[in-house]
Amino acid sequence: xxxxxxxxxxxxxxxxxxxxxxxxxxxxxxxxxxxxxxxxxxxxxxxxxxxxxxxxxxxxxxxxxxxxxxxxxxxxxxxxxxxxxxxxxxxxxxxxxxxxxxxxxxxxxxxxxxxxxxxxxxxxxxxxxxxxxxxxxxxxxxxxxxxxxxxxxxxxxxxxxxxxxxxxxxxxxxxxxxxxxxxxxxxxxxxxxxxxxxxxxxxxxxxxxxxxxxxxxxxxxxxxxxxxxxxxxxxxxxxxxxxxxxxxxxxxxxxxxxxxxxxxxxxxxxxxxxxxxxxxxxxxxxxxxxxxxxxxxxxxxxxxxxxxxxxxxxxxxxxxxxxx
Numbered sequence: 557x558x559x560x561x562x563x564x565x566x567x568x569x570x571x572x573x574x575x576x577x578x579x580x581x582x583x584x585x586x587x588x589x590x591x592x593x594x595x596x597x598x599x600x601x602x603x604x605x606x607x608x609x610x611x612x613x614x615x616x617x618x619x620x621x622x623x624x625x626x627x628x629x630x631x632x633x634x635x636x637x638x639x640x641x642x643x644x645x646x647x648x649x650x651x652x653x654x655x656x657x658x659x660x661x662x663x664x665x666x667x668x669x670x671x672x673x674x675x676x677x678x679x680x681x682x683x684x685x686x687x688x689x690x691x692x693x694x695x696x697x698x699x700x701x702x703x704x705x706x707x708x709x710x711x712x713x714x715x716x717x718x719x720x721x722x723x724x725x726x727x728x729x730x731x732x733x734x735x736x737x738x739x740x741x742x743x744x745x746x747x748x749x750x751x752x753x754x755x756x757x758x759x760x761x762x763x764x765x766x767x768x769x770x771x772x773x774x775x776x777x778x779x780x781x782x783x784x785x786x787x788x789x790x791x792x793x794x795x796x797x798x799x800x801x802x803x804x805x806x807x808x809x810x811x812x813x814x815x816x817x818x819x820x821x822x823x824x825x826x827x828x829x830x831x832x833x834x835x836x837x838x839x840x841x842x843x844x845x846x847x848x849x850x851x852x853x854x855x856x857x858x859x860x861x862x863x864x865x866x867x868x869x870x871x872x873x874x875x876x877x878x879x880x
């Protein structure tokens with residue numbers, strides 16, 4: 557998933573928000589770039605399905621997808637005016653804004669958190685309290701600590717009761733080898749991979765343990781783009797929503813579109829990830845944002861120290877265009 561790291565602070569000195577997209581003449585196509593948060597995978601199926609079904613073209617958008625080369629690509633490219641859209645982890649959007657980047661969320665990619673604390677021995681660890689005295693791997697991102705604190709706290713466990721070990725993004729190897737009792741990870745990706753390896757995991761999904769059901773991934777744009785070209789934003793929201801509705805209507809067809817567009821993707825692995833998302837109700841038939849959910853998320857992010865101040869959702873999201 558996309559991470560806003562410390563290098564964002566350096567970006568502030570050299571980057572200025574640029575007007576993006578400029579309104580196209582009636583009937584003309586608006587060229588737009590969408591920077592993904594990570595290597596293409598099942599969570600992006602609605603975007604690829606939307607492209608294959610000409611959903612973006614129908615909204616007058618000629619959409620180009622760009623894979624990130626580094627975790628901070630999305631925010632930096634938006635801020636430099638080198639992309640119109642980027643998929644960001646919602647916490648990274650909050651962090652970017654707190655560091656001075658005037659970015660705005662416009663659409664939801666998924667409808668619930670994807671983060672979890674995943675235990676490697678489901679027989680021994682039946683509830684978060686069973687992790688007390690054990691070791692839990694974290695990547696080192698602020699959102700990891702928040703997820704772990706929320707999950708443990710919801711079961712009455714002091715987060716200091718577990719030993720945290722910074723492992724980067726190596727949770728699958730660490731848990732499958734039995735080096736840790738649990739790790740923070742994404743249930744739709746690492747969780748699926750671990751089950752595929754035969755690891756008897758137990759998942760404590762954060763929205764089952766103290767967190768609101770916030771959208772983990774959002775499409776973001778520079779505030780200047782939202783102000784200067786609202787038609788582009790509305791078209792992006794509509795086309796993306798239609799694409800994810802197509803996933804719900806025909807998951808296998810959407811999987812076909814994803815695998816055909818991205819050479820090297822393993823179909824069965826992506827099917828397992830997509831099935832996990834569908835079973836969890838993480839894909840909604842639209843891309844709109846719910847203000848009440850966002851307000852609850854903003855308070856949760858502040859309470860768990862992801863940001864120093866709760867984001868103002870009226871400024872952080874284009875609610876007049878993106879709200880239900």
